[in-house]
Amino acid sequence: MFNKKLNADFIKKRLSPIDFYRHELLNAALKKHSWNDGGLCPFHSDNNPGSFRVNLTTGAYKCFSCGIVGGDIIAFVMAVYGLQFVEALAKLADDWGLI
Ligand SMILES: [Zn+2]
Numbered sequence: 001m002f003n004k005k006l007n008a009d010f011i012k013k014r015l016s017p018i019d020f021y022r023h024e025l026l027n028a029a030l031k032k033h034s035w036n037d038g039g040l041c042p043f044h045s046d047n048n049p050g051s052f053r054v055n056l057t058t059g060a061y062k063c064f065s066c067g068i069v070g071g072d073i074i075a076f077v078m079a080v081y082g083l084q085f086v087e088a089l090a091k092l093a094d095d096w097g098l099i
Contacts, residue, residue: 005099006089008074014098017059020073033057042080043068
């Protein structure tokens with residue numbers, strides 16, 4: 001589905017990183033601001049919590065074990081679901097009812 005309203009700013013204004021990551025990272029005890037322990041890393045076979053961090057202000061994420069890094073929730077969706085940028089926007093809009 002193509003919709004010209006569907007751009008990164010539109011998504012980020014309507015979906016906060018904290019709501020998004022609370023949905024994606026069910027094993028993490030996420031608080032409010034800045035960098036949090038994201039629980040088990042979704043990008044590698046992780047059995048040692050503490051390496052994966054998410055920033056609930058910006059949506060950035062980083063794993064100190066496998067080295068994956070990204071700047072926002074759109075980058076996270078692209079990486080974890082193997083999507084292109086526009087596909088990631090469409091998934092977020094659909095999943096969260098943003099359109
Ligand atoms: Zn990792």
